[in-house]
């Protein structure tokens with residue numbers, strides 16, 4: 357059954373019909389669609405636009421359909437154009453005449469806008485929960501590694517020693533911002549569009565506020581054209597998901613590098629690795645690689661949405677039906693990635709010895725040697741130059757700075773004294789950088805504690 361047969365005398369070409377239908381993918385909106393219809397019907401009854409007897413029948417009919425769809429006893433008939441047509445036809449089949457009154461004062465244009473807003477709100481909530489779990493995992497793991505020394509990198513070259521806790525907490529900050537972005541986008545998504553009709557509202561005395569309250573929306577949309585024609589909330593959603601993927605992907609890249617034989621910083625548990633069909637020795641970080649790979653897919657969805665929308669005249673255009681697969685795929689992908697990633701992190705073994713040994717190499721203490729001189733009154737530029745010479749000398753001798761003798765230090769400048777050796781001890785190097793946001797143990801512990809407060813506060817708000 358079509359919702360729009362009256363004006364037509366010819367048949368739709370069967371391929372054209374299949375081509376324009378969306379039920380294959382919008383069927384997953386059945387819950388949102390039926391909730392929207394329940395609220396709409398209740399309001400129609402309350403306003404006397406339909407009789408309360410009809411409103412009651414509609415409510416009963418829809419409730420039954422919803423229950424059966426959820427239980428799986430009612431199958432969605434994929435020969436319908438979309439989920440909206442299917443539900444309405446099923447309702448009419450069950451309750452007859454009254455079912456035909458449900459669509460009074462409504463269009464599929466505002467109906468689908470509503471469904472998508474409800475979907476995005478719900479998925480955002482689920483993603484927020486997952487992000488909190490990831491934040492928890494990161495802060496818990498960081499707590500265990502406040503003293504686990506590792507090299508910090510720039511250009512993937514060893515730069516200065518830090519701790520694993522500090523490195524993990526860097527990602528904590530990224531995912532925390534991702535969480536906040538999700539909170540923020542809900543504010544703009546939380547607007548109820550029903551009442552916009554096809555594009556220009558309706559003359560029925562709809563009580564939009566009642567529908568808004570019944571459906572748990574904060575606000576009403578403010579312009580009927582905008583209500584049915586914008587999908588910026590979808591784009592904002594997929595953009596925020598793209599950023600989550602960026603962060604996951606960067607972390608995955610590091611995990612892949614850390615798991616190499618050359619680095620040997622970590623071992624990914626068997627549960628999150630796979631083998632090779634030909635090379636028996638192989639243990640591959642496939643989960644991390646796949647998450648990195650799936651990032652492209654989420655970005656692709658964002659670009660699709662932006663491109664679909666970029667030249668659409670107001671108001672609704674069928675192009676907008678293309679929003680769904682992009683939004684659904686992004687949400688499914690990111691939820692799966694967050695789930696797999698959190699599990700993988702929880703099951704990584706960190707090779708502390710390897711990390712700390714690596715932190716000592718590569719003259720990662722050179723900046724601190726220069727700072728030592730500065731603290732003894734040498735201007736920084738000169739200290740930089742002297743330390744450069746010191747490093748070059750040590751490289752020639754194939755020694756670390758800490759392995760040079762005091763005389764060798766003094767040959768560069770007599771400003772060096774016995775205390776240079778304590779200054780260059782890796783723990784001291786790190787802990788001397790205890791300013792807020794720094795890698796020193798105290799600073800990182802503060803960051804972790806702030807992070808845990810953030811998690812607890814938001815868990816309570818959920």
Ligand code: ARG
Pocket residue numbers: 378382438464465468672674676677678
């Ligand atoms: N399947 C359509 C969509 O997703 C529903 C709205 C249809 N509206 C219309 N005027 N054809 O956008």
